Amino acid sequence: MKSEFFSPGRFRAVVVKEFIQMRRDRLTFAMMIGIPLIQLILFGFAINSDPRHLPAVVLSADNSVFSRSVVTAMHNSSYFNVLRSVSSRAEAQQLLAEGEIQFVLTVPEQFGRRLIRGEKPVLLLEADATDPAASANAMTAFREIVSRSVYRELKGPLADLLPGEEPVTLRIHADYNPEGITQYNVVPGLMGVILTLTLVIITGLAITRESERGTMENLLSTPVKPIEVMIGKIFPYILVGYIQILLILTAAKLLFHIPMRGSLPLVFALSLLFIAANLTVGVTFSTVAKNQLQAMQMTIFFFLPSILLSGFMFPFRGMPEWAQYIGQILPLTHYLRIVRGILLKGNGLAQSWCHIWPILLFWGIVLTVGVKRYRRTLD
Amino acid sequence: MMDEQEFVIDVHGISKSFGSKTVVKNLDMRVAKGEIYGFLGPNGSGKTTFIRMLCGLLKPDKGFGTCLGYDILKESDRIKPHVGYMSQKFSLYGDLTVRENLDFIARMYGLKKCRQAVDECIARMGLETFRNQLAGNLSGGWKQRLTLASCTLHSPKLLLLDEPTAGVDPGARRDFWDEVHKLAAEGITALISTHYMDEAERCHRLAYIAYGDLLASGTVAEMIENSGLATWSVSGKNLHDLSEKLRDMPGIQQVVAFGNTLHISGKDHAAMEKSILPYMSESFRWAKIQTNLEEVFIHLMQQVRNV
Ligand SMILES: Nc1ncnc2c1ncn2[C@@H]1O[C@H](COP(=O)(O)OP(=O)(O)OP(=O)(O)O)[C@@H](O)[C@H]1O
Numbered sequence: 001m002k003s004e005f006f007s008p009g010r011f012r013a014v015v016v017k018e019f020i021q022m023r024r025d026r027l028t029f030a031m032m033i034g035i036p037l038i039q040l041i042l043f044g045f046a047i048n049s050d051p052r053h054l055p056a057v058v059l060s061a062d063n064s065v066f067s068r069s070v071v072t073a074m075h076n077s078s079y080f081n082v083l084r085s086v087s088s089r090a091e092a093q094q095l096l097a098e099g100e101i102q103f104v105l106t107v108p109e110q111f112g113r114r115l116i117r118g119e120k121p122v123l124l125l126e127a128d129a130t131d132p133a134a135s136a137n138a139m140t141a142f143r144e145i146v147s148r149s150v151y152r153e154l155k156g157p158l159a160d161l162l163p164g165e166e167p168v169t170l171r172i173h174a175d176y177n178p179e180g181i182t183q184y185n186v187v188p189g190l191m192g193v194i195l196t197l198t199l200v201i202i203t204g205l206a207i208t209r210e211s212e213r214g215t216m217e218n219l220l221s222t223p224v225k226p227i228e229v230m231i232g233k234i235f236p237y238i239l240v241g242y243i244q245i246l247l248i249l250t251a252a253k254l255l256f257h258i259p260m261r262g263s264l265p266l267v268f269a270l271s272l273l274f275i276a277a278n279l280t281v282g283v284t285f286s287t288v289a290k291n292q293l294q295a296m297q298m299t300i301f302f303f304l305p306s307i308l309l310s311g312f313m314f315p316f317r318g319m320p321e322w323a324q325y326i327g328q329i330l331p332l333t334h335y336l337r338i339v340r341g342i343l344l345k346g347n348g349l350a351q352s353w354c355h356i357w358p359i360l361l362f363w364g365i366v367l368t369v370g371v372k373r374y375r376r377t378l379d
Numbered sequence: 380m381m382d383e384q385e386f387v388i389d390v391h392g393i394s395k396s397f398g399s400k401t402v403v404k405n406l407d408m409r410v411a412k413g414e415i416y417g418f419l420g421p422n423g424s425g426k427t428t429f430i431r432m433l434c435g436l437l438k439p440d441k442g443f444g445t446c447l448g449y450d451i452l453k454e455s456d457r458i459k460p461h462v463g464y465m466s467q468k469f470s471l472y473g474d475l476t477v478r479e480n481l482d483f484i485a486r487m488y489g490l491k492k493c494r495q496a497v498d499e500c501i502a503r504m505g506l507e508t509f510r511n512q513l514a515g516n517l518s519g520g521w522k523q524r525l526t527l528a529s530c531t532l533h534s535p536k537l538l539l540l541d542e543p544t545a546g547v548d549p550g551a552r553r554d555f556w557d558e559v560h561k562l563a564a565e566g567i568t569a570l571i572s573t574h575y576m577d578e579a580e581r582c583h584r585l586a587y588i589a590y591g592d593l594l595a596s597g598t599v600a601e602m603i604e605n606s607g608l609a610t611w612s613v614s615g616k617n618l619h620d621l622s623e624k625l626r627d628m629p630g631i632q633q634v635v636a637f638g639n640t641l642h643i644s645g646k647d648h649a650a651m652e653k654s655i656l657p658y659m660s661e662s663f664r665w666a667k668i669q670t671n672l673e674e675v676f677i678h679l680m681q682q683v684r685n686v
């Protein structure tokens with residue numbers, strides 16, 4: 001029999017029931033719309049810090065003592081963590097778009113020779129400035145790092161080049177967010193934070209409410225299956241999640257003039273994954289918690305690391321390594337990168353993929369735990 | 380040979396503990412098809428717990444058996460579609476209307492003609508006027524009726540009703556019992572827990588449990604017979620003084636006032652008669668009467684306490 005495992009009819013009935021209950025619960029409904037607006041206003045400002053060891057790659061067409069000296073100096077400054085050399089511009093661009101690295105240093109052909117000739121060759125530093133707080137300090141330090149290292153190498157017969165003006169022309173590109181406007185970074189991030197907060201809380205209360213009011217006893221005595229209840233409870237809130245996204249994106253456009261380079265449909269499509277993951281966390285919490293208060297506490301337990309370690313509050317790369325590991329597990333971390341990537345960098349599906357699968361994995365694990373933990377009995 | 384189908388409930392050695400407290404001890408129960416089985420016992424004796432185990436809401440720690448021919452431990456998914464369970468506490472959605480609640484339940488059981496079934500059910504239970512009222516705002520008795528409606532909606536083969544008439548007025552209670560008898564005549568089996576004696580008397584068979592132990596079971600007549608109690612009624616003046624005097628006399632186990640009469644019962648008939656002989660005077664009218672169920676149950680409960 002098909003209906004042994006999943007019955008669309010029962011699933012639909014659970015969805016309809018949840019919708020009716022949601023509609024009658026005015027306060028919760030107001031909260032779902034109110035929280036995004038309030039947070040959007042509260043987080044209008046950004047929090048700065050001084051992250052170091054930012055990953056960088058070098059695209060060098062020159063192998064002179066000067067270019068090597070610049071790279072070494074960058075590394076020693078502790079602002080940059082020069083990972084490796086890349087061989088093509090395309091590769092560098094790809095890494096930058098995916099968020100794997102924060103900087104690309106481009107050294108032109110015959111850099112060393114032209115420097116000695118006094119031709120002031122161009123050194124290009126491209127930065128991923130979606131999060132201006134994360135890259136600003138390193139960009140400022142770069143100028144100093146280069147001139148010192150070049151001066152150090154200009155000794156002996158080359159010393160006459162020394163006292164004059166700068167021997168190198170520095171060009172710094174702040175990609176994606178040239179003016180360094182923090183709202184550009186904060187507002188798309190806020191979308192993820194708000195979804196996490198409201199969706200986990202609301203669904204967290206969904207099943208505990210059934211046990212607290214005693215309606216679980218009746219529900220369990222019917223032939224309904226755990227998966228039907230869980231997905232049926234999640235479904236209506238997916239819609240709520242989308243309303244919130246629409247609200248935030250509209251505000252982002254109208255109030256903060258956030259550029260939207262990438263495809264909005266892609267943002268919507270990938271958001272589904274994130275919304276579903278959060279809702280599943282909420283439902284899973286409520287299968288573990290004994291009452292609504294416990295469910296609420298667990299939600300906060302999940303929300304705090306999400307907001308602190310995802311790169312929303314502090315630049316991800318400014319965090320200690322252990323915190324970054326925890327951050328990597330959280331869906332918010334990846335969702336932030338996806339949304340910022342699409343909106344600010346104009347990323348497509350290909351560049352987003354490296355942040356999609358961690359969310360999928362997380363979702364799969366939580367859903368399994370939830371279905372296993374869903375109590376089919378009252379004890 | 381016993382036909383498996385004949386016993387709708389057939390369980391043996393069922394036990395359940397919460398922590399260190401054993402709530403149901405080694406209980407056996409057999410209920411035949413079409414029988415109305417009354418389930419009685421003092422508060423906290425484990426009735427609700429036992430009923431919950433039958434419909435798969437709780438897992439027994441020990442024991443085995445079948446319900447509707449399905450294993451109660453392994454096949455609760457097959458049992459559930461055929462059982463109508465009414466919990467002691469109101470457990471429908473207070474923030475849904477009467478109609479919405481019934482609709483939801485109908486869909487949970489996958490009824491074919493949902494709307495029609497719900498309409499019929501509303502009419503049958505006299506819920507028309509409340510159709511669009513939130514279930515949470517109904518009065519206690521109407522909540523009970525709604526719950527009853529919801530658990531008979533899917534034409535179950537077995538009804539498990541946990542105190543279905545608590546707080547229901549006498550007229551509605553009679554309607555309810557008439558309905559249960561009608562269903563039983565159609566072959567539906569019912570296990571009903573109750574604290575009302577008049578309801579116990581309307582059951583085909585009874586089981587009495589106290590603090591987890593099954594103390595007695597059988598028809599009403601058998602229960603009275605097996606208790607071995609004899610009962611006298613006495614009327615006259617100053618009954619209160621008389622009851623005080625009789626209470627501690629040998630052979631007398633219960634002295635209960637019923638308006639202008641006292642009922643006196645005990646197991647040791649000879650000792651009891653000897654005790655009341657001095658009061659068989661002009662001022663009192665004595666008669667030997669039929670022992671009733673309440674006296675049997677109170678007697679059973681006293682026995683447990685004394686152990
Ligand atoms: N989930 C539980 N956890 C711990 N103890 C429980 C639980 N459910 C029931 N009990 C205990 O089990 C005992 C039997 O309870 P149960 O509800 O089965 O009694 P009952 O016969 O239905 O009583 P009543 O006539 O008052 O409804 C009680 O002492 C109760 O405190």
Ligand SMILES: [Mg+2]
Nearest residue numbers: 426427467541
């Ligand atoms: Mg009970």
